Amino acid sequence: MRLHVADHPLITHKLTVLRDKRTPSPVFRQLTEELVTLLAYEATRNVRVASVEIDTPVTHTTGVKIDDPRPLVVPILRAGLGMLEGMVTLLPSAEVGFLGMARNEETLQPMTYAERLPEDLSDRQCFVLDPMLATGGSLGAAIEFLFTRGAQDVTAICLLGTPEGISVIEKQSAGRDVTLVLGALDEGLNDKAYIVPGLGDAGDRLYGTV
Template sequence: MRLHVADHPLVAHKLTVLRDVTTPSATFRLLVDELVTLLAYEATRDVRTREVEITTPVATTTGTKLAQPRPLVVPILRAGLGMLDGMTRLLPSAEVGFLGMQRDEETLEAITYANRLPEDLSGRQCFLLDPMLATGGTLVAAIDYLLQRGARDVTAVCLLAAPEGIKVVEDFVGDRADVQVVVAAVDERLNEKAYIVPGLGDAGDRLYGVV
């Protein structure tokens, strides 16, 4: 597994405002959208391309286009949905699948309750969206779900990660597939309730309110 921490002053600035408990949901949603677009730039450095010949107003030249099959963007519901627009803004030609997962607050294990994904992901570059990599349980379950369908190239885009969660993902992935995790920051630790510290709270609740 490869870990990439985005080191950019705009990323740090937006993340600071997201952490602030006084930031309202409307501003939080806007900043998540902007931050994910910055992270998507880093996450797509290795997106597959092909050469094409085009004609400019002046001459014929060789350019670059995204290769087939198209990349697949998969937000993990519900919080990952708040990251979708920021990702597809940079990858408008990507297909979008959905994976519904939630953490059992007692066992801390991930429960899958919905999916909308192609049956065969062989040869597809997949981008998972989940704001928080905390215990790693949800992300591991999501990665495993994609691997079972044939994916071997998976990039997870997260706002924050805890060292404990990164270790869990590393141990799970091993050499099974090419997996990259792109984050805005790696925080100190998890607390006794498995929340990231200092973190930014429950990303889903801060995006959409407590339901």
Template sequence: MRVHVADHPLITHKLSVLRDARTPSPVFRQLTEELVTLLAYEATRNVKVTPIEITTPVTTTTGVKISEPRPIVVPILRAGLGMLEGLVKLLPTAEVGFLAWSATRRPSSRPRTPSGFRTISPTASASRSDPMLATGGSLAAAIQFLFDRGAKDVTAICLLGTPEGVAAIEAMAGDRDVTLVLGALDERLDEKGYIVPGLGDAGDRLYGTV
């Protein structure tokens, strides 16, 4: 498994504003979209491409295009929806699928079984988006779900992660092709399963339900 923690002043700045409890929902949504676009540059570094011949105003040369089958972007409802626009802006030709949990989760509870709304082709790459990697239980279930449906590789984009969550994903990934792209690796989980220092409940802050 590969882990990439972004190290860029723009990402750090935007995350600092997201962490601030005074940041209103509209600004939180806008910054989340901007952050995801920045993180997606790293997440798509190894996207598969195919050579093509193109004609410029001067000559003919060889370029590349994203290979078929196209990548599939899979946000997890509901907080993952806040990351979708930032991803499809960078990958406008990507297909989009969705995952939803079968029941409401609490931070200290075990993750429920995810349910999916699309079939992944046998050679597909999946980019899974969820704002927070806390215990890793939900992400592990989502990654397994995608592999069970034919994904050959999975890249997970999270605004924040924890050492506990990264260790959990590494343990479940084994020798499968999994990449984690994080905006920051935070200190730890508290006794209630919240990320410290974190940014609170991303879903509540995205949609104004705090």
């Protein structure tokens, strides 16, 4: 597993505003979108491309284009939806699938309640969007789901992560092509499995409490 933790003052600044409990939902959503676009720049560094011949106003040259099959962006519902716009802004040619996963607050185990993905992901590069890598259960289950469908490699983009969550993903992804891109690595989890210092429940702060 490859791990990249962003180290950029703009990312740190935006995360600081996200963490502030006084930040209202509209600002939270806007900053999340901006953050994901910045993180997606690093996450797509190894996206597959193919050579293409073009004519500029001056001469003939060779460039590159995003190769087929197109990358697949998979937000984990519901909080991952808040990251989708920022991702497709940078990668508009990507296809989008959806995976609904939730954590059982008693067992802390992930549950899959919905999915809208191609049946065959063979040879596909997949980008999973999940704001919080806490215990690693939900994200790990999502990554496993994609590989079961035949995905070639999976990159997960998270605003925040923990050492505990990273350890889970690293063990699970042994022998597989997995990249983890984080906006920041936080201290760890509290007794309720929330990230500390964290930013609270990302879904609630994006959309309000259900």
